[in-house]
Amino acid sequence: MALFPCSAVPALRFWGLRGARVWTRWPRITGGGWPISCSAGGSSDTGGGGHSEKKFLLQDIAELIKTRACQRVVVMVGAGISTPSGIPDFRSPGVGYYSILQQYKLPYPEAIFELSFFFHDPKPFFTFAKKLYPGNYRPNATHYFLRLLHEKGLLLRLYTQNIDGLERASGIPASKLVEAHGSLASATCTICRRPYPGEDFWADVMVDRVPRCPVCSGVTKPDIVFFGEPLPERFLLHLADFPMADLLLILGTSLEVEPFASLSDAVRSSVPRLLINRDLVGSLARNPRGRDVVQLGDVVHGVKRLVELLGWTDDIQDLIQRETGKQSPFSHPVLPSPSWHRLNLVEQHLQTEKLPFY
Numbered sequence: 296m297a298l299f300p301c302s303a304v305p306a307l308r309f310w311g312l313r314g315a316r317v318w319t320r321w322p323r324i325t326g327g328g329w330p331i332s333c334s335a336g337g338s339s340d341t342g343g344g345g346h347s348e349k350k351f352l353l354q355d356i357a358e359l360i361k362t363r364a365c366q367r368v369v370v371m372v373g374a375g376i377s378t379p380s381g382i383p384d385f386r387s388p389g390v391g392y393y394s395i396l397q398q399y400k401l402p403y404p405e406a407i408f409e410l411s412f413f414f415h416d417p418k419p420f421f422t423f424a425k426k427l428y429p430g431n432y433r434p435n436a437t438h439y440f441l442r443l444l445h446e447k448g449l450l451l452r453l454y455t456q457n458i459d460g461l462e463r464a465s466g467i468p469a470s471k472l473v474e475a476h477g478s479l480a481s482a483t484c485t486i487c488r489r490p491y492p493g494e495d496f497w498a499d500v501m502v503d504r505v506p507r508c509p510v511c512s513g514v515t516k517p518d519i520v521f522f523g524e525p526l527p528e529r530f531l532l533h534l535a536d537f538p539m540a541d542l543l544l545i546l547g548t549s550l551e552v553e554p555f556a557s558l559s560d561a562v563r564s565s566v567p568r569l570l571i572n573r574d575l576v577g578s579l580a581r582n583p584r585g586r587d588v589v590q591l592g593d594v595v596h597g598v599k600r601l602v603e604l605l606g607w608t609d610d611i612q613d614l615i616q617r618e619t620g621k622q623s624p625f626s627h628p629v630l631p632s633p634s635w636h637r638l639n640l641v642e643q644h645l646q647t648e649k650l651p652f653y
């Protein structure tokens with residue numbers, strides 16, 4: 296439903312932008328140096344099958360997890376895991392964001408996330424940010440599957456491109472997260488660089504006031520990565536995590552944004568990679584390995600199949616019931632909480648374009 300043909304930079308796909316280009320200049324990483332450590336080689340077999348091995352299947356991935364043959368799981372996620380929570384396509388008409396573009400006469404959608412435009416007029420960004428206020432959206436079954444992975448002691452790290460904070464909201468501890476494009480949970484003064492916790496600026500944002508630093512009156516900006524800004528220092532954790540991983544899960548991402556996308560090549564060549572996504576993407580399409588498994592289609596549906604193979608259905612139902620019964624620290628959820636049993640309804644509607652349950 297994109298309105299601007301291929302003008303979007305995929306760096307914004309975590310908001311649902313649908314572009315086709317990749318960043319021509321990779322973002323700088325705080326601390327310096329190019330961060331990607333690619334494992335050497337790998338099978339060039341296609342379709343996830345090796346020359347001498349039998350084809351690797353979702354069942355095989357489940358067995359590796361169940362038998363704890365794999366227990367250092369690294370996960371990469373993108374916008375595709377948030378859309379079932381109702382986070383809409385940034386540029387779709389009728390969802391509110393497009394009206395921001397018209398209201399503020401933005402030259403193009405990405406201008407909202409460019410520093411030069413932000414300093415010129417920060418109001419469009421904060422109008423946009425207000426819609427992502429914590430509590431407006433709830434984690435869905437995919438987030439809770441990842442939480443379960445953590446609770447079972449299997450999650451080495453979760454790398455997300457999303458800035459909606461739903462991974463945190465699902466209960467995954469910050470130590471297990473790398474929010475590669477930052478988050479709205481904290482902010483920094485753009486003048487004196489004084490850091491602020493989220494609650495200090497949300498009060499202003501929610502009454503349509505541009506949050507300002509009480510010390511120097513500079514505009515405070517949430518700690519998300521704008522175009523040309525360095526990625527958070529925690530992104531450098533990939534240098535240790537990916538070589539150590541014994542299983543890589545890639546969920547709901549187009550693998551178009553660098554340097555994030557290249558992380559999928561940074562696990563050892565013998566390490567199984569599971570992609571659950573609408574489309575076959577990234578290096579799993581270009582340079583597949585013998586132990587790749589690809590589960591195409593609806594992400595929540597794919598995760599549900601994996602959960603069933605793992606025998607975790609009861610566990611995740613209990614977890615979701617526990618979590619959705621909690622009072623949110625933020626007060627006004629506007630969407631219904633997802634329930635695992637809804638997935639059965641999702642299954643019935645997989646043939647349709649829209650899933651009405653989130």
Ligand SMILES: [Zn+2]
Nearest residue numbers: 484487508511
């Ligand atoms: Zn300041």
